[in-house]
Amino acid sequence: MKLTIGSAALTRIVCLVAVLTTVGLLPWLSHRDPALTVLRARSAEREATEEALSAIRADLGLDVGPLALLRSWAAGLVRGDFGTSWVSGTDVLPSVVAGLQVSLGLMGAALGVALVVAAALAAPVLVRGRGSAGAFAAMLAAVPEFLLATVALLVCGVWLGWLPTAGWAGPGHLVLPALALGVPAGGLLGRLVADALPAVLDERWVELWRGAGVSRARVAGAALRRVLPPLVPQFGMVAVGLTGGAVAVETVFAVPGIGRCALGAAKSQDLPLLQGSVLALLLLGLVTGAAAVGVRRRLLGPALRDAGLTLPPSRPVRAHPAVPLTLAAVLLLTIGAGLLRDPYTVDTAARLAAPSWAHPLGTDALGRDVLARLGHGAAATVGTAAAICALSLLVALALGFLPGVATGAADIANALPPVLVGILVAAATGPGTTGAALAVALISWPALSAHAAALVQEVRASAFLTAQRAMGATPLWILTRHVLPSVAAPVARHALLRLPGIALALASLGFLGLGARPPTPEWGLLLDESRAYVERAPWAALAPALALALLAGLAVSGAAAVPGRGTKARHTTGAAPRKESSVAV
Structure with missing residues (x-):
């Protein structure tokens, strides 16, 4: 050990x-x-x-x-010298500090929104001891920040005119970005608490307290205190995830934060400014992780700090089998219809045409059929995600027999948002499908390898393997006939369930201009291209947005059965449900 x-x-x-x-x-x-x-x-x-x-x-x-x-x-x-910008010729440090101040304000507001949403989701479960908040919380957690930001801008900013859609000039400019960042994070926090509370409320001490006449409020407070310490590190990971989501949200709403600064520096190859921005984002993640450890130790107190306190097995969200089947059927029908059309034919006479029999989902700014581009974009989005899943599975099975390496790599990968890795890869290799796939693959395999390592340890400690050794079975026999079959199936299932989240991560990089290049019909790129004329032709943005929403729905229904949740393997890995880009898997 x-x-x-x-x-x-x-x-x-x-x-x-x-x-x-x-x-x-x-x-x-x-x-x-x-x-x-x-x-x-x-x-x-x-x-x-x-x-x-x-x-x-x-x-x-x-x-x-x-x-x-x-x-x-x-x-x-x-020496405190971050260098000089290659583009503007000014010192990098003041620009980084200015952007960091804006991002900290946005992330603070988003964290406040997240806590409010999480409290609203967990309160019914806390009061009644039972509840169905988990499914709704999982749905909120699966919504990508860049997708929610685009829809909020379109509905609340453009159509209804309630709030400003760009800039950073006052409190009104903070509302939509904070909501876009905070609602998915709040859904994830609320889901963690709502899943854990029923098992805690069924513990023996709760029954004794209630029998002794302890008030409902005191029982609820004690249950929260019991739930929170094991979840605080996962809360810290959610806060770290805000740094990745901030890049997309700041880009959508033209907020001059550190995320948008890093993205702009990567695209313009202003590498000193990019280095300073990435270091600031890494520092945010390290400080957040350290703060989470400190809060957990404070909640536990000196007597329990080294006790390895864990929650009892949670009751995960269960989706009806018809839900993923229906979502998959809708996606497959849409993709199949699009594959029968040409995604590259330009018809300037039909620019931004409304949906019709000829073009069921309308056309884009060049007169290209949106349905065709949506169908062919599935290969670039979902196909690449499937290849990443397969590669991650092979790496995970190989490293599952090195538990220390697997767990340590998973800890670092969980602290690196895919967008941040995508920015680094794009700066080194240039934006493109290969670079985006590499960025997502770099942070996809550690979680699977940590799961595989936990299962390997659990299988090796089983009594039946001891009996096999006593009977003279060779290590190779035990490995190929017992250990690998017991580990490969659940890890493969885990990898398959991560497929929608990985596809959404690729789409987020495409949306930010770090993935596929025009005229490739990639879903994130389609959504980014349609933003320029969203007021005139909203259907061009809604089509890829709905496709991504269906993917998020598949992630919700699939995540309900991720192996290892609430089991010994889950606690051994120490991994929390995380967002590949913006999706909990």
């Missing part, structure tokens, strides 16, 4: 150092010539001669090799 804990800690350190090293080497890893980027930013008319580029490389210190570059960057950080 001590060896496992030590290897997990070492893996965490190695993974964190690898992330920081990647950030420091971004100018060297970039697929573009940084000198050319700086030359274009300083003078668009100047000819890119080798002499001019060499002078810029020497000025930026890019001609000294990767190790010297990393050492110089780290030394600057120690």
Whole structure:
């Protein structure tokens, strides 16, 4: 056990150092010539001669090799020097601090919304001891932030005109972004509490307290105190997830926060500004995680801090079998109808045409059929997600026999939102389907490997394996006939249930311009392209939005049966339901 804990800690350190090293080497890893980027930013008319580029490389210190570059960057950080922007020529630190202040205000408001939503979802269960809030909470948790932000902008900002749709000029500009960020987070928090409360309220001490005449309010308060400590680390992960969701929400509402700053720097190849922004987002995650640990220790008190307190098995949300079947049937019919049409035919005479028999879902700004693009986009979105699931499964099964490595990697992956990884990958390799798939794959396999490692430990400790060894069974026989079959099936099922969430993560990167490139009919990219003319042709935005909502619905119905929830394996991994981009899986 001590060896496992030590290897997990070492893996965490190695993974964190690898992330920081990647950030420091971004100018060297970039697929573009940084000198050319700086030359274009300083003078668009100047000819890119080798002499001019060499002078810029020497000025930026890019001609000294990767190790010297990393050492110089780290030394600057120690002095509080984040470098100079390649585009604006100004110091990076003031821009990062300004963006961080805006994002902290937005995340604080979103966290307040999340707590209100979570309290509203958990209150009926707390009062009655039973409730059906879990299903509704799961539905809220599955809504992608970028999708909710787009719908809120369209309905509340454009159609109804209730609230401003862009900018950061006053309290009114905070409402829609905070709701878009806070409602899914609140749904996830409410789901965690609502799933755990019934089992706690069935414990023996509750019955004794009620028999002794203790008031309902005191029992409810004690039940919350019993529920919260094991969930506080997962609450911290939800708060970390706000940093990833903030990138998309800030982009939709043109909020000048650190997430939008990082995304803009990645697209313009302003790598010093990108490095500072990514470090700020990582710092937010580390501080949030440390705060969660501190709050948990405070709630437990000195007597229970090292007791490994866990919740009793929760009662997960159960979806009716007809729900996922219906959602899948609607998606398949829509995709099948779209595959029969050409997604690339341009008809300028039919630009932004309303839905009709000829174009059941209307056309986009180039007159291309939206239904066709939606159908063919399934290959880019769902097909890529299926390949990532298969690869993650193979890696998870291989690393499941290294529990320390699996658990440590899962801890770091849970602290890195896919959008942040996508920004780093896009800065190094350029935006595209391959880069987006790589970014999502990097944070998809650790959760599966942690689950596999927990199952391997559980199977190896089983009494029947001890009997097999006593009977003379070889290690290879035990591995192939007992351990692998017992682990592979539930982990494969877990990987399949993560498919909608991974597809939504890819769509979110496409929506931010970090995934598939035009004219690829990818769902997130379709939603992003339609934002420019959403007032004139809302159907072009609603079609991919509804497709993504159906995917989110599949994630809800599938997540109700994720293996290991509320079991020994679940507690061993320490993994919480997390959002791949914006979806709990």
